[in-house]
Amino acid sequence: MKIYRLQTIGSIDGLVLFEEPTPQPGPGEVLVNIKATSLNFRDLTIINGWSPFPLEEGRVQLSDAAGIVEAVGAGVTRFTVGDRVASNFMPGWHAGPFREFTSQYGTQLDGWMAEYRAIDQNELVAIPDSISFEDAATLPCAAVTAWNAVAGIGPNHQVLIQGTGGVSLFAFQFAKARGAKVIATTSSNDKALRLITLGADHVINYAENPNWGEQAKALSGGRGVDRVVEVGGPGTFAQSLKAVALSGQISMVGVLAEGEMPGYLDMFLTFARFQTIATGNRQDLEEVITAVAQNGIRPVIDSRFTFDDGVAAFEHFGKRNVFGKVVIINEA
Structure with a gap:
């Protein structure tokens, strides 16, 4: 599979495209075929080294994604193959008030800027057919x-x-x-x-x-x-x-x-x-998805880039002259 890693912190030039083996889901995990991701300001702070959180070079970037469950590991009960899903923004925060800072995507955990991601089933939410993958990928953080x-x-x-x-x-x-x-x-x-x-x-x-x-x-x-x-x-x-x-x-x-x-x-x-406002938990994301579907809300998308043009997406977003979300589409 294709995957981006931030090899050098401090510049968009540090974002490098690699080919790596497609991961396999372990116990309690699902394999997501990632169809779309979106950029947030936090992603710029990580790449440029502005983030107040500890950073690690070599990490996969982006926290917001949507895709299809392609395989499930042993013991998975929340999803089955073919389900449409989106990522929970903050791993481990599923309900209740914000209590602690934990490892986050792009900093101490690999994120979603890849074609596939094996992830714990509890870090995903279901998305209805009425919400496209690119729209769903804009929701976990900003919405x-x-x-x-x-x-x-x-x-x-x-x-x-x-x-x-x-x-x-x-x-x-x-x-x-x-x-x-x-x-x-x-x-x-x-x-x-x-x-x-x-x-x-x-x-x-x-x-x-x-x-x-x-x-x-x-x-x-x-x-x-x-x-x-x-x-x-x-x-x-x-x-x-x-x-x-x-x-x-x-x-x-x-x-x-x-x-x-x-x-x-x-x-x-x-x-x-x-x-x-500390973003929100998995339950909040589920409420957002329900509200978006029931009210027919269409996320405002500034621009769309292909996966191979992922660096160009960051360059465009980095100019900070956008109207809505910047989305990366993976057609594979």
């Missing part, structure tokens, strides 16, 4: 993160999303599916039009209006938004504080933008809840 970032949102709420990356657009779609109003930010007029086409109630160009937090508050009727899906971190947090309603919530998802964090008093005076 689950977004799902938890907008938990509790309903028809009387207003949500602010930042940018057009995977998490932001999934949060957009889940919030709209629940009847909420969505205010979106972008630095591109072209992307603004696409956000409006998707159903955004308001779009703010933050390049033209650096004080977009106050504009978001004004657009919300002056009260502020009930939920901010905060993906920028230090570079956007001060504006998020201006946008959030008293006693609202800022779901802290990412640290994409550089800058200085506001002071304690600025945070205190919002009387908001600041909730860090």
Whole structure:
């Protein structure tokens, strides 16, 4: 089989394509014929050596995948040959709150950037026929993160999303599916039009209006938004504080933008809840898949690459000018 390994940490050039024997499933494992994978910002942090977690050279990258069960090992009860499956983002976290950091795909465990993967049956979830492999491959990290970032949102709420990356657009779609109003930010007029086409109630160009937090508050009727899906971190947090309603919530998802964090008093005076989002567990992923299927949600895909063009997929994603998810398709 073909498989990519990150031979040298620090550059996309370190990602090398190899041929290795196709693995065989051991007891409790299944062999997945991988049909699609998708990229997340965490994948860039690993390849470039920015990740806060210990890294190991030679590891297979990517955490998000979907495919078909091709063989099962002894004792497997959850799946049979021919089942359609997607990967659980965080190995070992199947239900309940986040309690510990464990080995992750691409860092201390081999990930999914291969044609086949033998994996414990408990690290997979079933996907229905109504969800394509490429759509399913976008869900384990970004969609689950977004799902938890907008938990509790309903028809009387207003949500602010930042940018057009995977998490932001999934949060957009889940919030709209629940009847909420969505205010979106972008630095591109072209992307603004696409956000409006998707159903955004308001779009703010933050390049033209650096004080977009106050504009978001004004657009919300002056009260502020009930939920901010905060993906920028230090570079956007001060504006998020201006946008959030008293006693609202800022779901802290990412640290994409550089800058200085506001002071304690600025945070205190919002009387908001600041909730860090640790992606989610296997049960969350199952709920996401159900919601996507029931609501007819189609993940927003920026671009598709073949497996042999896997390095080009990283190069494109690394430019950070995307609208949705970057997906790698394996036609083999």
